[in-house]
Amino acid sequence: MTEMVTPGDVLGNAAELKAGKGAYVNDTTIYASLTGSRRIVSPLPESLDQRATVEVTGHKAHGLIPEPGSLVLARVTKVMARMASVDILCVGSKAVREKFPGVIRQQDVRETEIDKVEIHQSFRPGDIVRAMVLSLGDSRAYYLSTAKNELGVVSAESAAGETMVPISWTEMQCPLSGQTEQRKVAKVA
Structure with missing residues (x-):
């Protein structure tokens, strides 16, 4: 037994x-x-x-679990006035077996001018974000941060359904329509 x-x-x-x-x-x-x-x-x-x-x-079923300090990829599921809700998809370069909920709070979006951060201009539902796990947060979600240059939106889809390309730290552009949208863009290494 x-x-x-x-x-x-x-x-x-x-x-x-x-x-x-x-x-x-x-x-x-x-x-x-x-x-x-x-x-x-x-x-x-x-x-x-x-x-x-x-x-x-x-148990093998648990697989990877996000821990404070780990880099994660997450999909934005909901954007509210003071935070964005996400589902953590990968820890490091490995996919997780189960979705872990996370939140990026307004104060954790960027390092400077924290009081001027507009969540709706930083993330949109469906965006893929590279973030760092700050803490286990509360019982509902991990707290994540994008407050470093290499963290932020790495992939976003335009209204036309095209993958957008970053054109600055704060904007991404649709290659088809040329329309730009505000984002907290991750610096490409």
Whole structure:
């Protein structure tokens, strides 16, 4: 029978067991650092330390999870007066298995002239945004920031259905109609 554990669950005593993958020691107690199955691995006969190893085999279903400091790609789903709601699609260069909700608050759009930021002139629904995870936010969404030059809108679609091209830090243009729209544009590396 496999015992399911979650982060913080006690796995054993460090005097009797060694902490393996998915486990850590605090004082003399071994705790789980991820959700999964608790497993005891016998030591090799030639090993000097004859304690068994306790480890947690994590669920594969979770996949990547955004963490503070990670770069993410997200799709804007809703734009309000003080923030934009997004769905996080990728962490780094890897796609996430499940959508994680995020918000870009007015004060996190850019580094300067924060009080002059207009969310409606920075993002539109459907835009793909490169952002950094600031924090886990509240229970509903991660807090994201685009307050660096390399962060902001990386892909946007014009009213004509064409992929727009950036022409400045604050504008993107439709190659078909020539019409420009306001955005917080990410600097292309």
